[in-house]
Amino acid sequence: MPKVYESSTSVLVQAVNGDTNASGGRTKGPINLDTEAQLVGSGAVAVKAAALLRSPVSPIELARDVSVEVPANTTVLVIRFEADTPKGAQAGSHAFAEAYLRNREETARAGLDQQIKTLALKAKQLTTNLTGINSKLAKAPVGSFERSNLESLRNNSQNQLNNITSRLNELTTATVGAGSIISDAREPDAPIRPNALLTIATAGMAGLLAGFALAFLRERYDRRLRTAADVRDRGRIPVLAALDERTTPHFDDVLQPYGPGGRVFNRLRNEILASLRSGDQIIVVTGASRGSATTLVAANLAAALARTGSDVVLIGAHLPDTVADAAPLARMLGVAPMPGLSDLLAGRINLPKAMQRTPRIPSLRVITTGGAATAAGLMQSQRLRDTLEALRRQTGYVVIEAPSTSSSADAQSLASLADAAILAVELRRAKRPALLDAAEQLSRVGTPLLGAVVLPRLNAMRTDEQHLPVVTLPAERRPEQRADYRTEQRPEQRTEPRADETAVLDTDRTQQMRRVPAGPTPGGPARPRPAELDEVTAIIDLSSAGAQTRTAEKTGEQPDEK
Secondary structure (H helix, E strand, C coil): CCCEEEEEEEEEECCCCCCCCEECCEECCCCCHHHHHHHHCCHHHHHHHHHHHCCCCCHHHHHHCEEEECCCCCCEEEEEEEECCHHHHHHHHHHHHHHHHHHHHHHHHHHHHHHHHHHHHHHHHHHHHHHHHHHHHHHCCCCCHHHHHHHHHHHHHHHHHHHHHHHHHHHHHCCCCCEEEEECCCCCCCCCECCHHHHHHHHHHHHHHHHHHHHHHHHHHCCECCCHHHHHHCCCCCEEEECCCCCCCCCCCCCCCCCHHHHHHHHHHHHHHHHCCCCCCEEEEEECCCCCHHHHHHHHHHHHHHCCCCCEEEEECCCCCCHHHHHHHHHHHCCCCCCCHHHHHCCCCCHHHHCEECCCCCCEEEECCCCCCCCCCHHHCHHHHHHHHHHHHHCCEEEEECCCCCCCCHHHHHHHCCCEEEEEEECCCCEHHHHHHHHHHHHHCCCCEEEEEEECCCCCCCHHHCCCCCCEEECCCCHHHHHHHHHHCCHHHCCCCCHHHCCCCCCCCCCCCEECCCCCCCCCCCCCCCCCCCEEECCCCCCCCHHHHHHHHHHCCCCCCC
16 A cells, blocks of 8 residues: 655634634634635635645645544634655645635635725715715705705715725725634654554454355355254254264275274164164165265164174165176175176076175175166066065165165155165265255155264275276186196195085176286285286176076085086
């Protein structure tokens, strides 16, 4: 900000007609300090001040820098002038005070001259009239009526002339005193602007008001949920559990039971069990936005329930667009991604074949999503209802990982078959309208909404796991190579396959195999293998393997290799 200096001059205003009576700081009669204060910044005074200053600045610009103050109960004008230099402020204030007094004096002198001129003209007329009256009076007879009238007119005219002459003598000898400078301008020592303290306080107040305005606009128009309090206050949904950045795992991890995140899910399990009614077994977990929050909550909740010794089945009902999307649930629990729910609902496998027991949690069995190519409309099928009824009789609890309510109508269909529902809310991704819509969808089907599990925005997939093969098989060998390779194995390494691990490939349903580079997996340890062994990736359809597998289980024989 540019520096601004100010200097002031005090002017005592006097009445030019001698009337010095004052009341409340405002003189009666022809003088009025409010009017005089306005005259200081008038064009006539500004022109005179510009002439005194010899400034190239126009009078209008100079008049903008002058201000006048009238102290209470006084006949004083305080004339202030602002300039960018101390000397300019001092000279400007003095010039305007001097120009005001000169203008006032000239105005008063012009008025006085006008009065003198008017009275002189009147006196001349009276003198002429007296001359005519005296001439007539000399000719009039003594004691006549005409003489009496002429004497009366002469006396009146003589009295008027005397008064006018007396007034002319007073005006002619009168001195004009428009006022005087009682305190002249001084050169200021410091600028009045910018005032650092005032500027900082004003800027702080302006910033505070702007911050309040921005916060209000953001609160009103930003629909994203940012904290657990937003879910509770803006969505009116109770928060069962909230994970922070410290306790939130990678999106495809199962939390350790005694870690910070595991304890959160243990408390969530206890609250859910306390909220369930007698006979409630099926819990659906859906989300308010797209993402992996539903998968993480469903898997960890099922793991927490299974750790109590209850028989728990986790159903991955979030049908993916591709087979690769089914990998997170399979990686989290260490099971094969296929066969899964889509194969079960399509009738290609039965329920026991679809359930896979997790290696780390024996009480937990998983039904993965499976392939999605033939899954359209299966979430509304009678076979799904029959499957859930069978699971009610066979297991303790069933946890369903459903898609988000904003991306699919399957969430509402699955919720109608469940006993309770939980919403997984991923902060900074879920929005308030989607949260309210999810709660509305669940209420329409009559499923009790226990509450929400709040998670921060989940991390992305690890780069070393983005392109891992789903199933790895050795390439086809010639008989002599296969025999040599078997003879090279140590006896303790040769194990017979179990009956439930044997699969028969159906050549009509087996998809084309995709070859993977023979190098080590990026970010992971190298896998030992013979030099001539190539790895290939295949997607196996196990729908036709049931009969041969059951035969292998009965006879104890190993199926033929294909």
